[in-house]
Amino acid sequence: MHQLIYVDSVVFFAQGLHRRRCIVPGPFGVAGYAQPCFPPTACDLALPAFEAMKRKNEDDTNWHSWENMQSDWDDVMLKFGTGGSRAACSVLLRMSSPVFNSMLSSGMREAQNRTIQVEVATKEDFEIFYNLLRPGAFRADKVTQHNVEALLTISEYYQVGFLKHACEDQLLRLPATPDRLLQAENMGLKRQYARCARALAKQCMQEDLEQLRAASPTALMAVATAMRKLLQEDEPESRILKAATLDVRVRRGPDWKWHNQDEEGLGMTVDGTDRAPGWVIVEWDHGLRAKYRVGAEGKYDLRLVGRVTSVLVQGAGGVGDSCNGRYHIEGCFNGKPKFKKQGGSAIMYYAGRWKINHQDSTTGWYYCYPDCDVPTPPTGHWSTQGYSNGDADPAPTVQLPVQDETTTADAS
Structure with a gap:
């Protein structure tokens, strides 16, 4: 049994x-x-x-x-x-x-x-x-x-x-503090890390930023990124791109749902045959081109940065050191604006790709931005591709001056 x-x-x-x-x-x-x-x-x-x-x-x-x-x-x-x-x-x-x-x-x-x-x-x-x-x-x-x-x-x-x-x-x-942010980074506490970064972005003091800079550049960058997002959220309604305006600089806006297509950078609105009403085509500085809503479905994916009238070149080394500085539009070349360095002879122009030369000549270059056909100079890290002497490293970073990022374009 x-x-x-x-x-x-x-x-x-x-x-x-x-x-x-x-x-x-x-x-x-x-x-x-x-x-x-x-x-x-x-x-x-x-x-x-x-x-x-x-x-x-x-x-x-x-x-x-x-x-x-x-x-x-x-x-x-x-x-x-x-x-x-x-x-x-x-x-x-x-x-x-x-x-x-x-x-x-x-x-x-x-x-x-x-x-x-x-x-x-x-x-x-x-x-x-x-x-x-x-x-x-x-x-x-x-x-x-x-x-x-x-x-x-x-x-x-x-x-x-x-x-x-x-x-x-x-x-x-x-309470969120710099020490809590650093602790969250060290312990891999993702929710706490994001919460502290955003809280510090709202109310941190100078000494808090100094502490983060000394302890962890990554944590400092997280707070800086959170500050930027807060500024974008606080921008007035007039900054939202509501029409298919061409040749203006844009970044992601209030109804953005496209993950990291923009790589959290800037882009330029461009013309295109496949653009439907309520949509605009953007070519991002990293090369991706896609359509975004400017009224379609009652949504607005983009915020207006402005029309590019000047750019800032920083970090060029070697013989290209003289290329560093602020550039303003001075004429056109190959159907795109040509920029010249303020107080210098260096230029930025388009000839098959965007290029920077140390002198006012369109026959050579130290730096370029490969595979990018946007109407104005792309922001981000450039390259020495095509310049073979090897004495112009490191290549510079191009960005928009602060005041240009906060000046609204006329047509929106």
């Missing part, structure tokens, strides 16, 4: 460890149960604690609370760099953290000595962390502003994802 036996297993979910009981029919007994009770990352646990947790008989009176049984399952010793030690359950550690799982794998020193050195936390802080790993013990409100720093450090180091996420949730409720 077949007997019924009970098999207990422990399964790890985001909230911690959960006991699962199932009934297994058959005369083979628990020893014949072929399938492991633990996920593949922890199937090699040939430990007394594992056996204690996975087997129970049909009489459930021997199943005690975690608090009563944890001393029976504690089979490793944690030693803290700041002093003190405590016993812990290796099953709980391994199923909560891939780092602990690796440490306690066969052949590792920690597995052989049954001892783990903890350097990233005090005994007191680790106690809070460890208690949150217990079955059913985790609640988001147990992560507070008083322990979030320690828990974030520990969960990041030991790669406990659900606890790290809870820490980020708590940080999102705290």
Whole structure:
């Protein structure tokens, strides 16, 4: 006659460890149960604690609370760099953290000595962390502003994802500061990073920017980018391009839905045979050409930058150093405007591609912008392609002067 036996297993979910009981029919007994009770990352646990947790008989009176049984399952010793030690359950550690799982794998020193050195936390802080790993013990409100720093450090180091996420949730409720932004960058907290960058863009002081500049140029750039987006959002209605005006500079506008087609840069409206009413064609400085809404579907994808009357060249090196400076329109060449450097002889002109020459001559060049046929000089990083002497590096960056970016074109 077949007997019924009970098999207990422990399964790890985001909230911690959960006991699962199932009934297994058959005369083979628990020893014949072929399938492991633990996920593949922890199937090699040939430990007394594992056996204690996975087997129970049909009489459930021997199943005690975690608090009563944890001393029976504690089979490793944690030693803290700041002093003190405590016993812990290796099953709980391994199923909560891939780092602990690796440490306690066969052949590792920690597995052989049954001892783990903890350097990233005090005994007191680790106690809070460890208690949150217990079955059913985790609640988001147990992560507070008083322990979030320690828990974030520990969960990041030991790669406990659900606890790290809870820490980020708590940080999102705290004031945004330069230190919080830098912390988010270092810990990979994407939501907190974006939130702090935008908050600092609204209210940061000069000393905040200096701190970010010294600590992380990337974080400083995130705040600067957020500032620019805020300025774009605050622009008046008159800056929205509402008609298919040609030969004006544009950037993404209020109804933009085209992902990163613009590479967050500038473009020029151009003519095209496939343009439908309510649409305009833009050629972006990086070369992509596409249609955008200027009234179609009741949407407006573009903001007006203005007509280009001057450009700024910066960063040219070597013999091309004299090309740096501000250029203004001075005539035309090949049907496009020709620009000349203010107070100098360098020019910017179009001849199959946009080029910069150190002198007022259209027969040579130091720098160019390949494969771009826009009506005015493209912004961004230029190239020395076609100039073979190798003494004009680095190539410059071309941009619109600040006042040109804030001057509205006449026709919109």
